[in-house]
Amino acid sequence: MLFKTNLPAVGSAKWWLPVFAFFLLGTQIFAQKSSVFFIQLGAFKTVPQEKVDKVKDIASVFSEKTGKGLLRLMLGQFTSRPEAEVALKEVKKRGFPDAFVIERPAEKVPTIYDAVDTHANQQQTPKPGPAKQSGNAYMVQVGAFSGKVPINEILALVNLGNIYTEVSDNMSKVYVGSFANRGATADALAAVKAAGFQGAFVKEVPLETVKLLIEQKQNTPQVNIPVAPRYASVQFVNSITGFTLETPSDSVEMSGSIFPVTENVLLFQGFLRIKGDMYGQTLLLRSENGGKNWTEVFLGEYGYDIVYLEFADDQTAFLVTFGVVEGPGALMLYRSDDGAKTWKEVAEIPKNEHYCTPSYIRMSDTQNGTAVYDCFDDALRLWSTTDGGKNWLYKGVMNKKAFEALPPYQGRSENGIYATLNGSVFFKEVPANNALIVYRLNQAANTWEENFRISLVYRLKDGKILPF
Incomplete structure (x- = not known):
């Protein structure tokens, strides 16, 4: 079944409640699936950079330590096994004949901190950098809107990074960022698409052209409780x-x-x-x-x-x-x-x-x-x-x-x-x-x-x- 809206769950003791309540979870189901799928490329002492470059356009590449001095490389993530199997055929053609599909619980899915940067030193794991004030930075472009901007849907993405806006040619562009390099955007890009912004993509943005809308740290209020709180x-x-x-x-x-x-x-x-x-x-x-x-x-x-x-x-x-x-x-x-x-x-x-x-x-x-x-x-x-x-x-x-x-x-x-x-x-x-x-x-x-x-x-x- 497919779900799009984030409708509120309601209570009932009737037979249809488990199915109905499951439906009413809406978009949260996309963000909190029980499991996702990856293609395991193999386990290596060092990242085979040239081979990885040949498959990076299919999906993001992640790495994790195996405990034996090796790095396990995985391509993904995919929402279903059939989707991963289709990609697997192409991966094998491009130099990973022993690759295979693996299933991971949602809580054990690699994050942006595990993304492999195909342009950086192989021994380094890229991490999102702090928001800069000048120069260029990698961001996920959520969308470009000529009319009403879906601001509340975009604010739900603040846990991924800062929210930036840019207005040009009567278009309002919205970004999530910033990230230190392209590889570090993988997890954020996947999350933005799962939230319904299917046209999202990674872009290197000049910071002087964008305006900071809301910072990631504002996701949690940091205030003092009033001595006498005012009730409505x-x-x-x-x-x-x-x-x-x-x-x-x-x-x-x-x-x-x-x-x-x-x-x-x-x-x-x-x-x-x-x-x-x-x-x-x-x-x-x-x-x-x-x-x-x-x-x-x-x-x-x-x-x-x-x-x-x-x-x-x-x-x-x-x-x-x-x-x-x-x-x-x-x-x-x-x-x-x-x-x-x-x-x-x-x-x-x-x-x-x-x-x-x-x-x-x-x-x-x-x-x-x-x-x-x-x-x-x-x-x-x-x-x-x-x-x-x-x-x-x-x-x-x-x-x-x-x-x-x-x-x-x-x-x-x-x-x-x-x-x-x-x-x-x-x-x-x-x-x-x-x-x-x-x-x-x-x-x-x-x-x-x-x-x-x-x-x-x-x-x-x-x-x-x-x-x-």
Whole structure:
């Protein structure tokens, strides 16, 4: 099966949960596969440089010590054995007749520190160098964008290196780097492609032409906890009426993540659930003062979860909910034309079979959208709309390459870093005890500063949700 979106997992005790929950892991599955494949070229006392140069265009070459004074050279990585077997035939033709395919657990995969630099001294293992201020440096070009830059998807790559941008000829180019040499980029390049940027490639970039967007060390907030942390005020509009518990608890748990629109307008998407219950209720909060006060702006529905939220422009936003009670349910598309203050139902997104689950949902603009379903038969069903989601047309089965080429979308960041729609202000969320701490990046001081905290636990009284 193929997976594209990073949809949130939901709870259920039904028979389909293991398969459904596995699907809902989305893009994380690409990044955390149980195993990957390499071609073992052989074990050598020194790197056979001329022979290695003949295969380096197929994939990256890695080395590891065997404990016997030898270096094991491996070519990869490949996502499947059949893919590796195809490459193996070419490797044997180019001077490694005894090469063979090996399988490695994900936690034992070589990193960029093990990459063989075919232009450096054979006894040295290249490592990513520190960010320089001038000269040239090797980077992975994530993409070149003429329109909207998928900033949140790009911020998820900050664990690979610094994020740089370059604007030229009305194009915004985004890079991950910098690395000391071309060989050290191998692991980062593979990770960027696995994240959905299939056109990524390695490039030597003049540093004076790029702008540092966010540093790798900013992946982890380094701040002092305030003496008196400021908790946000939340006003719930909807009551909780649905639950599966015989005796419902008086405690309500909130779960979700922030969605910055501007530095002042923030959203919180997720769900509310009575403690111990199997399912939750749709939740969308909105703040107009940078997170100090929040108001519920979407009609919460029990047994539904938000699986897609994106702005097409400054005011137009789309949201999709997915029913999860008694198996995969309906997908409902909603639209807002006032910056997510109010929402209107557009239509139900049709499915081929009731048990099909969404692998990809995206409104590319105010009129055109795509929905791809996995119906558990190794085929992907493609639907599209050209009238803002009011009507959907079944286009047929989508092939793997076309699916992988779809523009990546990630509504919920894997590393908790988010940017506003214009990419000028950065926030980071960090879970704490019964709260979510939200930091804002002070770009002048190059540090994260705590902005606010939002409680994740409330009390239930007569169906109404109140603070403790």
